[in-house]
Amino acid sequence: MDDRLDWVWYAFTVAWVLHILYLVSISTREKKLREQVDYLKTLLKEHESKAGR
Amino acid sequence: MESVSAATKEKALPTWLPVVTAAMLLVSLYLMFMWVPNERTMGILQRIFYFHLPSAFTAWVAFYIGGIAAIRYLRNRDNRFDDLSVAANEVGLLFTVVNLVTGMLWAKPAWGVYWVWDGRLTMQLMLALIYFGYLILRQSVNDPGQRAAVCAVVSILGMVDIPIVYMANRWWRTQHPGPVMFGGEGSGLDPRMWFVVLFTFVAMLFLMWCLVRFRRRLERFQREVNGLRQTIHAL
Numbered sequence: 001m002d003d004r005l006d007w008v009w010y011a012f013t014v015a016w017v018l019h020i021l022y023l024v025s026i027s028t029r030e031k032k033l034r035e036q037v038d039y040l041k042t043l044l045k046e047h048e049s050k051a052g053r
Numbered sequence: 054m055e056s057v058s059a060a061t062k063e064k065a066l067p068t069w070l071p072v073v074t075a076a077m078l079l080v081s082l083y084l085m086f087m088w089v090p091n092e093r094t095m096g097i098l099q100r101i102f103y104f105h106l107p108s109a110f111t112a113w114v115a116f117y118i119g120g121i122a123a124i125r126y127l128r129n130r131d132n133r134f135d136d137l138s139v140a141a142n143e144v145g146l147l148f149t150v151v152n153l154v155t156g157m158l159w160a161k162p163a164w165g166v167y168w169v170w171d172g173r174l175t176m177q178l179m180l181a182l183i184y185f186g187y188l189i190l191r192q193s194v195n196d197p198g199q200r201a202a203v204c205a206v207v208s209i210l211g212m213v214d215i216p217i218v219y220m221a222n223r224w225w226r227t228q229h230p231g232p233v234m235f236g237g238e239g240s241g242l243d244p245r246m247w248f249v250v251l252f253t254f255v256a257m258l259f260l261m262w263c264l265v266r267f268r269r270r271l272e273r274f275q276r277e278v279n280g281l282r283q284t285i286h287a288l
Contacts, residue, residue: 040285
């Protein structure tokens with residue numbers, strides 16, 4: 001088998017790994033932001049209920 | 054106050070989009086590894102080209118989307134265009150990095166070195182650095198309106214660099230292979246190779262659009278967080 005195949009394999013692996021890492025990074029960032037949204041909404045409700053008393 | 058969006062309720066992608074993208078990427082892998090013939094001089098190594106070239110084209114399309122969205126943001130200050138601009142530019146940078154890395158992994162066995170300061174390579178690296186700087190700039194300006202306006206200008210400047218990258222291997226003929234499209238006599242590809250390049254390019258455009266939509270939703274979440282914070286501070 002042509003030993004240049006190894007370089008083709010490296011190139012394709014790196015390309016896909018970069019895409020997958022980027023997707024993971026987006027998912028992680030989104031998860032953190034969702035948590036922040038939930039936390040801030042709870043905080044806002046608490047503020048509003050205190051103000052309503 | 055920044056508007057509180059309905060990002061949490063928004064679906065990132067219509068169901069058909071990732072399905073079509075995955076199918077097209079699988080078909081393109083089949084075409085580039087099983088269907089298209091080996092190139093005469095480089096042999097199997099040339100198959101890197103089927104990922105390398107379309108990733109550059111896809112990055113350029115993403116940067117143009119980002120640049121046009123930036124122009125539209127500057128014209129009407131609509132945050133949706135800023136969201137689209139940052140999403141397209143970040144995804145464009147990803148494809149540029151893929152292009153640079155696959156190029157280096159092709160260059161090592163072909164030229165004996167990973168990198169040379171050739172015109173095309175240097176200009177493509179500069180393009181990546183412009184957008185890397187763009188992302189750093191976004192982190193360093195606090196005021197949302199000012200951040201969006203300054204970044205829109207950088208995005209437009211980055212877009213202007215793309216024709217220079219494209220023309221670099223015509224203007225400065227050094228190490229990078231000559232142009233394969235519109236390169237005059239002696240340039241061009243076997244029609245089957247062209248077909249694989251174009252098919253992979255379209256598949257990558259679909260992939261790029263999926264990633265842009267995911268990334269754009271992230272920006273909307275951030276805007277929602279900022280809006281909620283401001284509401285709480287105002288209470």
